[in-house]
Amino acid sequence: MNHLQRKNISTRIVACSLVFSVMASPIVGTGIVKAAPVNAPASSAHQAKEQATTNSPIRYQIDARLDEKTMTLHGSETVIYKNTSKDSLRELVFHTFADANRSESTQAQMFASANAQIRKDNPDKQAADFLGGIDILQVKETGKQLVFENKQQVLTVKLDRELKPGETVTAQVDFKVKIPYGSHRLSYYQNIINGAHWFPVMSVYEGSKHQWDRTPYSTSFESDYYTVSDYEVQLNVPASYQVSMPGMITVQDAEAGRKTVATTANRTREFVFFASPDYKVERDTRDGLTVEYYYFDNGPGKEKVIEAYIDQAFKAIQFFNDKYGEYPYPEFRIVESHVEGLAVEFSRLIQMGMIKGNPDVEGHTAFVHEIAHQWFHSLIGNNSETESFLDEGFADFSTVYFSEKQGDVMNGFKSIQLDEGAFDTAISASNTEVGDLWQPVYYHKGRQAIYQLYRTVGEEKFDLFMKAYFNRFVYQNATIDGLLETIGETLGKEAQSEIEQALRQPNFELKPEYQLTDAERAEYMHEMMKSMYHGVLAQNPDLPFETISRIMDKTLQGEPLTVVLSESASKKAKAQQQAVLKSLQTTFDIFGIQQPTVLSERQVIKKKLKNELANSNVIVIGSAATNPLVQALKPGIIKRADDIGFKWKATMSKPNTAGAYIIKHPHNQKRLLLHFFWTGDQLSTASAEDYNAMISKSMSFSSAFYQFYLMDQTGKLVMEKKNDNAISELFE
Ligand SMILES: [Zn+2]
Incomplete structure (x- = not known):
């Protein structure tokens, strides 16, 4: 496309x-071409807002x-x-x-x-x-x-x-x-x-x-x-182009086939434009503010998604207006672009990536983060070469603050309370000093230091301080010194020296009493993984039921899970089964999932086949030839495997082959049976590492959606059936 x-x-x-x-x-x-605004709805109130006397x-x-x-x-x-x-x-x-x-x-x-x-x-x-x-x-x-x-x-x-x-x-x-x-x-x-x-x-x-x-x-x-400066800009472009930039945009015909797109953008931090012949514009105006989204109409239902984003933008702007200070401009623009996994803030305009599938708009924290930059970068400026914390730390804290107040538990304060450990670079470090640790230091540690201040003084006082900080530095460039002074004046010397230490000393860690307890952490991870898996699968409604990562989703949703091993396998094969089981158990631990029942005795399995096992999702590990469950359900397994195009009999009789497939449970079509298999007695030693890596990959919410895959004895992937996952490239 x-x-x-x-x-x-x-x-x-x-x-x-x-x-x-x-x-x-x-x-x-x-000067500027005077023409009726074409891109934005004409409104004298808007005009007045834009042309308010400035002393830029x-x-x-x-x-x-x-x-x-x-x-x-x-x-x-x-x-x-x-x-x-x-x-x-x-x-x-x-x-x-x-x-x-x-x-x-x-x-x-x-x-x-x-x-x-x-x-x-x-x-x-x-x-x-x-x-x-x-x-x-x-x-x-x-x-x-x-x-x-x-x-x-x-x-x-x-x-x-x-x-x-x-x-x-x-x-x-x-x-x-x-x-x-x-x-x-x-x-x-x-x-x-x-x-x-x-x-x-x-x-x-x-x-x-x-x-x-x-x-x-x-x-x-x-x-x-x-x-912060006043801008009058005229761009002569091909007539077919749509141009997004800050300010009141007007359009005037120029020479044949071309037009002049002009704008007045006063008291504006920086001036950027985005242009495309394929942009469509969706807009809404509420209380004198127009939010516009320049997007590509390249998918079914896209307009609805854009409307949801515009609605979310209004919500976020309203929140920051109330908490910090008024967004002063008559318009705010969002542009869709080809950047992958990246979004960029500019004054009065943000650049987002290409929208794919059916995104979780309310859970899209990067979108709110870029909007928060209107306060921390655009309105309150700073030198982002020497003190990046001032814009990134505050934008990220604001995103979490907003999520918390929307009742979004996953993206709310708990995400800050989960401390990921210390870094020996101070939050106040320059770009050169921080190197490639800019994200954990400026964003995560930065927002944590602000959260500590919030907890220490309480929300009411914190909000008052934020308003004072905004009033002092709006349209100016703030500094960490200026921030600390404002904290001292509004919250007292003790709060000032505490946050000064948090920002200027390396190895900042959130005070233990503000961190999650072990139990809260396990619960938080469980909820996070649950929403990740569920969110990703919900965004791909056309996926087949038989998708390997779906078994994680079902387990996280609370469905029972049983792991079945073979006890009649050789000693070495049993050790290999245990190794796979152990790595699954470690994953379950990290994800806060209750450990599954593990069965291997033929008699027990036979007894549980009709009830417990039929009601459970099942992961089978090892050779089909010795596994009691596979042997008991073989005709059903072959039939279900046929449904996904997996040649079960031929594959299981092929020497030196390993891999995985997922099918509907032969006794319960609402449950899944996932088999991590190898043919012959053992998994070849040469393939073990790749085999385990492929297990993690196929179970992950961020990889492609696998139905089955086959490897040879060297661990090389020789066949796979999968569906693409739009988010996978963000994680590679
Ligand atoms: Zn940012």
Whole structure:
């Protein structure tokens, strides 16, 4: 389906480009096209909200034209910059993060595996296609050329006069951007353009250090650190494109086959756009806020899913409005894109991955996490190169806080109380210090430290502190020092020094009295696994009943489970049966599942066949030839195996073969019988490791849905029957 879409779009792009290539020069206009809003419902209240007087120290007017044939952006920006520091400035400094795409070594590593896959799927693309960059053509101040240098993602412009505190300068920068192919913050892939970091953006002048921030974009994580600014942007794009970006969007016809999409976005942390000819837009307006979802109408029932997400967005925004402070903008946008297992926050807009199947919208915590970033990143800014905890820790705590108050036990506070151990990196660490531990340290330890504060002072005081923190830093950049000061002022010195220690010292662990007890932990794991298995199977309603991982789901739901071994097997074979049993028992322990009944005596099995065994799901381990249950039910097993296309008799008589199959219980079609088998007396030693790994894989909720598989004596998979699991790639 994706491949087909790509073919369609490239045909369309080529057609457009042939006709309009004569008009490839950049458009440099002035001001903004005044037209009735087309994308968003017109409302004077919205307009007023957007155009409320701002005193943003930076104002951008950007005009750009997208040449979709060469995937280049030709742009011109006018930047009105006010020196709000106490220093006189001799230069202006911009980030040119688009230059991170000049080489693979400066591109973000988190997209590397996605790009490796894209490369494999698109062998016609060259390594150079995955690269890009920004050329600065000229910089002027009131018509006069200024000297500039663009190096290591930093554009430095020499002013020919001193910019004194409180003074304003207007600079015009003309630029050209090559958009890389693949999965990057700025890239094109299939039918979508991801437009982050596409124009020179002002760096933050740090008055306390008397210097501009010149940090290139992080290759391991994020380094978004901006001054809230006013934006007027006009993008000239093919008429067929839908463009999502922050602010009040208006659309005006341009030259034949093209249009100008314009927006005004005041007091906005950063400016990104997403464009696709295939976007459909679903929207809803409640209490003056419009939530829009730009999505691909590529599956049955998709519109209903989108509506559910929009509803969830309203719920989350309302919650954070009440707890922290008002979301001030008239609109909030969500875009669907091709990123896998990743979602990204931007100001007034979030980027989500491709929706697959029938997702559990209310349990989709990443969605709420990105929305929470509107408060912790967009409204309250921070330097996410040096203090990522401030946005990630608070966004993740907020997600859990929201889930808790929705009555979602699994994603609520219990998920924080489950302490996964200490890390010898402090929560306040920089991206460089934290390395690839950013998720456990910033997110999990970060939200835990905030939770400890919440428990220590109680919800009422905690909420008051959060409001004070919001009021102090909204539209500003917060720091950990500033956070601690606010805690000291609102919650007292003791609370301040306790959280300071939690954040600044390594090895933070939640106080034992706030952690889950052993019994609570077992129950929590059981509930978590139960909802995982059930959720995944519910999302795949067309799966056959005979699916190996379903036996875990049924057990977690409380159905009985019996394991049957053979006692007449050889000594070595018995040890092999025990090894498989032991690894199953370990899994059951971790999942908080009560241990199953284990039977091996022929007489006992015979006696229980009609009642207990007929009422139970069964896992058989070992050779069919010696297993008493298989021997007793053989004709029924052969018949049930036939139903799933498994040639039972032929397989069991084949030497040096091992594997698994799942069938309906011959005596009860509502129960399952799963057989981890090998032929002959023993499992070959060479295949044992792969055999055990395959057992775990086939039972897991995150792997493909297996019905049967066969291995040879070396452990090589020689045959399998399975259905794809959309979430499996997230776990590999
Ligand atoms: Zn985040």
